[in-house]
Each structure stands twice: as C-alpha cells, then as structure tokens.
Amino acid sequence: MVYLQLFFSFFKIGLFSFGGGYAMIPLVQKEIEAHNWLTAQEFVDIIAVAEATPGPIAVNTATFVGFKTAGLMGGAVSTISVALPSFIIVLFIAKAVKKFSEHPVMKGLLYGIRPVVISLILLAAVFVAKTVLFAQNGFLGLDWISISIAVFALVGIIKFKMHPILLIILAALAGGILY
Amino acid sequence: MKLLWEIFITFFKIGAFTFGGGYAMIPLMQHEVCTLKKWVREEDMVDVLVVAQSTPGAIAINSSTFIGYKIAGIKGAFAATLGVILPAFLIILSLAGLLMKYGDSAIMLKVFYGIRAVVVALIVAAVFKMFKSCITDYGTLLIAVISFFLLFYFRLTPVVAIIIGGIAGLIIYKVFLFSQDTKGDN
Structure with missing residues (x-):
C-alpha cells in the first residue's frame, strides 16, 4: 500500500527533522533509498527543483517525491503527512507558551533561547552568502554585482521599508540582466 | 470567516x-x-x-x-x-x-x-x-556570541544549541535576574 508507506515515511521525516x-x-534520502522510490540522480534533481521553486523546502520535496511515486494522491498524502507533526506539536506548544509565559522557568528558558535564535538566523545568512557573494575571478575574490544587489535590498527593506516581494522580483530581473 | x-x-x-x-x-x-x-x-x-x-x-x-x-x-x-x-x-x-x-x-x-x-x-x-x-543585556549578548561560534566552528546542531541556550538562560536568569524581577514586582 504505497499511500500508507508515503504517509508513514513523511510523517517520520516531519517529526524528526x-x-x-x-x-x-x-x-528524506534515507527513506527514498529504503523504499526504492527514486534514483540518486532524481533525488539530486529534487533538491534543485526545491531550491528553484518558492515555498518550504520540506513541502517541495514531499510533493515531488509523492507525485513521482504515486501521482497526484501520492503528492497530497506526502505533503499532508510532512506538515502534520509540525502542526500538532506547535499547537500544543502554543497553548503551553500562552499558559506559562509568566512562569520564571519559561522566562529563563526564553531569555537563553532568544539569542540562540538570532545566531541560527545569522548562520543561515552566512551559508547563503557563501554561495553567492564570492567569485573567483572577481575583484578581491568577491562578486560585486550580487554584493550590490544585497546591499541595495538591505537598505531598501530596513530604511525604506520596501516590500520583500518587490525586492525579490527586482532581484530576479537584475540577475537576468546583469550576469 | x-x-x-x-x-x-x-x-x-x-x-x-x-x-x-x-x-x-x-x-x-x-x-x-x-x-x-x-x-x-x-x-x-x-x-x-x-x-x-x-x-x-x-x-x-x-x-x-x-x-x-x-x-x-x-x-x-x-x-x-x-x-x-x-x-x-x-x-x-x-x-x-x-x-x-x-x-x-x-x-x-x-x-x-x-x-x-x-x-x-x-x-x-x-x-x-x-x-x-533578543539581545537585551550582557547575558543575552554573551549567549548569542558563544552560540554563534559553536554553531559556526563546531557545527553544533540547532537543537543542541537551543537546549544549551535554554539551560544557560535558566541559570543566568535564576542567579542574576530573578531577584531583580521579584523586587520590581513588589
């Protein structure tokens, strides 16, 4: 029963990542290999597709694998099951946070976790920056076009409160024209 | 609706x-x-x-x-x-x-x-x-800096970083801040 297999696999993925x-x-790779759902090349393609399409990477990947394995229903089953653990767990946590937000233990935990969240987000920025801001043949080894785009966008969003969607569209155009 | x-x-x-x-x-x-x-x-x-x-x-x-x-x-x-x-x-x-x-x-x-x-x-x-x-005082600044280095150089996984941050937060809060908080309330 392929739907059931997809459901359990993606529920597990959603629950443990x-x-x-x-x-x-x-x-995801482990589950795909265990069930022989896709070839290694197809899996690499999925990551590329997930990167190139908007939306959460988890959803992109689940939809794609499900669709390839068992058509439209497969895509729906995988997508729902990858989102389900998050949905359930967050609802419970949200209730608890509301109830205990003034409790000293919760205050202490949040006091320590908030700065870690900042570090995690900064780290994500560093990883993306690594793939785009450097160029081997550029002046000083930097890619000045993408640095300009990034700086322009940063000023636009912080100083002029430009809408992020507008910036994404402008950057897509700039990328298409300038490179 | x-x-x-x-x-x-x-x-x-x-x-x-x-x-x-x-x-x-x-x-x-x-x-x-x-x-x-x-x-x-x-x-x-x-x-x-x-x-x-x-x-x-x-x-x-x-x-x-x-x-x-x-x-x-x-x-x-x-x-x-x-x-x-x-x-x-x-x-x-x-x-x-x-x-x-x-x-x-x-x-x-x-x-x-x-x-x-x-x-x-x-x-x-x-x-x-x-x-x-997030960064409201020296304690939170310290946690942010240390966690960034651990994440970046030692490839700490996010969950572990969050758990360590939570524990550090509890300790700092309990030792330095809790008394201030209750004083403020009275």
Missing part, C-alpha cells in the same frame, strides 16, 4:  | 514568494503580519521563531501554525498552514517536469543568482529587526 528544510534532506 | 480567509490569503502570498527556505520567509512574514496587518507585535515574532526552531519540522510550517493560532485559534492555525503549503504544492505539481528540464538553463541560473543575493539581505534584515528584543 529539527532546524528546517535543509536538515530534512538526509532523512 | 472573513478573518480566516484573510489569514489564508496572507500566508498563501508568503508561501508563494519565499525562495531559499524558512529563514528567507521571516522578513516577509514580519512585513505582512506585523507591519501591514498588525496581527502580531514585532517583539512577539521572536517567540514565534523560538517555537519554530525548537520544534521539529519545517520552520515555515511551524511559524505559520503558531502565528495563525495566535490570531484566531486552531482554525487560524489551519488557515495559515494550508495557505503557506498550497503554493509550493501546486507549483511542484504543475511545474515539476518543466523545472527538471529547464531548471539549470542559463537564464534560470542568472535569475536565481539575483534572488539569492536578496535572500541574504532578507535574512540579515530579520536579524536587525529582532536584535533589540
């Missing part, structure tokens, strides 16, 4:  | 324009949910991310569920989560074949190179916006 979409990739 | 529909549409928009995973989504969420709709206060976004990071699953789904719940309970959570998932689902179903064929064509690569530069800026902007509500 901490730290967002990229952390999920090795787990 | 109107509120639920608004939540759904807002998160659909967020899901449709997020490239590069959950973190790139944060500034867009801030803009839509805090600045435009005023559903959530800017400083509460931090706690949304604390929950999104500390729970398993995609950050985008976790934060959407949480924000939706804050706005309109379980129904709100459902509307937000469905909204953020649907664009990715539909796009993959309709474009999967085409993207596999043309995804690495020259023009697509250029376009995504440009988008990725903005993604860097978007994520840095999220740090800027949340800095003040």
Whole structure:
C-alpha cells in the first residue's frame, strides 16, 4: 500500500527533522533509498527543483517525491503527512507558551533561547552568502554585482521599508540582466 | 470567516514568494503580519521563531501554525498552514517536469543568482529587526556570541544549541535576574 508507506515515511521525516528544510534532506534520502522510490540522480534533481521553486523546502520535496511515486494522491498524502507533526506539536506548544509565559522557568528558558535564535538566523545568512557573494575571478575574490544587489535590498527593506516581494522580483530581473 | 480567509490569503502570498527556505520567509512574514496587518507585535515574532526552531519540522510550517493560532485559534492555525503549503504544492505539481528540464538553463541560473543575493539581505534584515528584543543585556549578548561560534566552528546542531541556550538562560536568569524581577514586582 504505497499511500500508507508515503504517509508513514513523511510523517517520520516531519517529526524528526529539527532546524528546517535543509536538515530534512538526509532523512528524506534515507527513506527514498529504503523504499526504492527514486534514483540518486532524481533525488539530486529534487533538491534543485526545491531550491528553484518558492515555498518550504520540506513541502517541495514531499510533493515531488509523492507525485513521482504515486501521482497526484501520492503528492497530497506526502505533503499532508510532512506538515502534520509540525502542526500538532506547535499547537500544543502554543497553548503551553500562552499558559506559562509568566512562569520564571519559561522566562529563563526564553531569555537563553532568544539569542540562540538570532545566531541560527545569522548562520543561515552566512551559508547563503557563501554561495553567492564570492567569485573567483572577481575583484578581491568577491562578486560585486550580487554584493550590490544585497546591499541595495538591505537598505531598501530596513530604511525604506520596501516590500520583500518587490525586492525579490527586482532581484530576479537584475540577475537576468546583469550576469 | 472573513478573518480566516484573510489569514489564508496572507500566508498563501508568503508561501508563494519565499525562495531559499524558512529563514528567507521571516522578513516577509514580519512585513505582512506585523507591519501591514498588525496581527502580531514585532517583539512577539521572536517567540514565534523560538517555537519554530525548537520544534521539529519545517520552520515555515511551524511559524505559520503558531502565528495563525495566535490570531484566531486552531482554525487560524489551519488557515495559515494550508495557505503557506498550497503554493509550493501546486507549483511542484504543475511545474515539476518543466523545472527538471529547464531548471539549470542559463537564464534560470542568472535569475536565481539575483534572488539569492536578496535572500541574504532578507535574512540579515530579520536579524536587525529582532536584535533589540533578543539581545537585551550582557547575558543575552554573551549567549548569542558563544552560540554563534559553536554553531559556526563546531557545527553544533540547532537543537543542541537551543537546549544549551535554554539551560544557560535558566541559570543566568535564576542567579542574576530573578531577584531583580521579584523586587520590581513588589
């Protein structure tokens, strides 16, 4: 029963991947290999597709694998099951946070976790920056076009409160024209 | 019902324009949910991310569920989560074949190179916006700096970093801040 297999596999993936979409990739790979759902090349393609399409990487990957394995229903089953653990767990946590937000233990935990969240987000920025801001043949080894785009966008969003969607569209155009 | 529909549409928009995973989504969420709709206060976004990071699953789904719940309970959570998932689902179903064929064509690569530069800026902007509500004193600054080094140089996994941060927070809070807090209350 392929739907059931997809459901359990992606539910497991959704339940055990901490730290967002990229952390999920090795787990997905393991499940795909265990069930012989896709070839290695197809799996690499999925990651490329997930990167090139908007939306959570987890959802992109689940939809794609499900669709390839068992058509439209397969895509729906995988997508729902990868999101389900998050949905249930977050609802419970949200209730608890509301109830205990003034409790000293909760205050202490949040006091320590908030700065870690800042570090995690900064780290994500560093990883993306690594793939785009450097160029081997550029002046000082940097890619000045993408640095300009990034600086322009940063000023636009912080100083002029430009809408992020507008910036994404402008950057797509700039990328198409300038490179 | 109107509120639920608004939540759904807002998160659909967020899901449709997020490239590069959950973190790139944060500034867009801030803009839509805090600045435009005023559903959530800017400083509460931090706690949304604390929950999104500390729970398993995609950050985008976790934060959407949480924000939706804050706005309109379980129904709100459902509307937000469905909204953020649907664009990715539909796009993959309709474009999967085409993207596999043309995804690495020259023009697509250029376009995504440009988008990725903005993604860097978007994520840095999220740090800027949340800095003040996360880094409130020397204790939090210290935790931020140490956790960044551990994450960057020693490849600490996020869960471990969050657990260590939570424990450090409890200790600092208990030893230095709890007495101040209760004094303030009296």
